[in-house]
Amino acid sequence: MPKAFTPKVVTANALLEGDVIYLASDDRWVRRLDEAEIITDEAIAQLRLLDAQARASEAVGVYLADMAPTEDGPQPTHFREEFRATGPSNYHHGKQAAG
């Protein structure tokens, strides 16, 4: 049996600021993970990824990140994505400071 598909979000860094961005369902790049579109279908995920990668003047290093869907929106399944969504742990900088 094929392995169950882990839900994804499309994520990247913003070209100008460098900060972590996510793709929302209305095609906007958003800064907050809870506003990101969670994709549960593999074929759709690939299409969304291709579309996002084409927006090269907005985003750098676009990829699909594993997420768990929850009532509060996508939750990272790996600590790296958790740090990307929050900011560094030594200063109140990055996302956590942006609120």
Next chain:
Amino acid sequence: MYSYTEFDTAFVAERNRQFRQQVKRRISGALTEDEFKPLRLMNGLYLQLHAYMLRVAIPYGTLNGAQMDQLALLAEKWDKGYGHFTTRQNIQYNWPELRDVPDMLDALAEVGMHAIQTSGNTIRNVTADHFAGAAADEVADPRPVAELLRQWSTDHPEFQFLPRKFKIAVTGAENDRAVIKAHDIGIQVVEHDGEIGYRVLVGGGLGRTPMIGKELAPFVPQEDLLPYVEAVVSVWNLLGRRDNKYKARIKITVHEHGIDEIRERVASRFAETKAAFNGADLALFDEIAAQFAPPAFRNAPTEAFDTAYEADPVFRAWADSNLTAHKAGGYAIAQISLKAHGETPGDATAEQMRVMADLARRFGHDELRITHEQNVVLPHVHKSDLPQIHKILKAHGLATANIGMISDIIACPGMDYCALATARSIPIAQEIATRFDELKIENEIGELKIKISGCINACGHHHVGHIGILGLDRAGVENYQITLGGDATETASLGERTGPGFPAEEVVPAIERIVGAYMDHREGPEESFLQTYRRLGMAPFKLALYGEDTGKRSRAA
């Protein structure tokens, strides 16, 4: 100190002009990221986890007050008010925005600084002994050679597409404070029968395949140095494994071909490179060396130091741990610790940078150094000024008395910033430092160097830490391997793994058990951790860490 010639100024200005246009073209969409990436890397601009990161070169770790002030300005104007000093004597800014970077580079150029060759497959910023020109034990100041190498390597046409990055370190003393045995090329200034020459090591490096450098030549005369180094890089440029990134560094080339074959190939290539040098390099070396003439040291009484040393225990503790013997009478080398307990190793705020710049100007012949251990040095201070210097440092959170001790930890940025990291380093360093500060046993423990990397690339030098800590991702959880017995000096050695790794919350207790075993087993306070480890080997530490399979933890009588 070296100051830019018209050529240097024009060269950096032209590069900055080009990069400004490249950024503009990237933003307009005329350049793709694939086209832009090598261009930004050539100018020290990375894209990290949360933001861009600009790595600024501090050649051989030397800078003056005006330069430090400018680093503070960059931190304040285009970053979040601080900078991070690195294990290659550079500074990194963690939060610049792309369109600001050309302005940052122009601001750096105003004080003779740049970010060229701080990234990419080039010859990187040349590092040196941070006590250069001041140390009592040195044969000669290594910085003129480092500067010569910098000029020779900058935009060297043969070396723009090397198999991988290439790092050179130079020391002028037998006591190696520049980790030359863990560099692609390590150079030691030596003297034979009154003649200055260079011992050349090759093939050292850390990373996923750590190796201790091997001696390629015991004595290369001054007139042969550049053609000799050029021959080494040239041989590797042809032999280096471009088929496999992980086998591309010269350490693997030396390992695969053997030092003897490399030596022969270098000798034969040297015959060609030497013929192409016409002596201009020697004239240039003399010009550079003249700029590194020692400052005019003053001859003054040192009673103020002695009085404070007797009267003030806080000053005394700082003097005992942070000062080193200077070659000039009445002077000392003072280290400013960027390792305040619980803070991020190597970070300094803009305000702290300005304080250090000001101290250098007022008391230190306008010189500062950055150490590969992520601290700052006032290399030339008269002892009578030290009480006042200490008072100012204290007022700005810069008087931590812990150089060489357990809380003077090297830590890479780790997964708090770095896109390559597999785990965090900084919080581990913060927790260890905080814990041993609470225990108040740092002084009792004595010299003990902990070095932490957040991935196998080993920017935190964990292989050569007395205690090394390597952060890994084990099935989606941060896990830390511990090594013991590493040494970054002239008696360099690679640490040995203790056994299975530890989850983040168990690292501090593990370090406590290791330190406990050392305290139990050492022959006396004069036997350092490394000496005890070398005498006893891994067994007692393994027992302390993992307990009980082979018997109870024993207390030395």
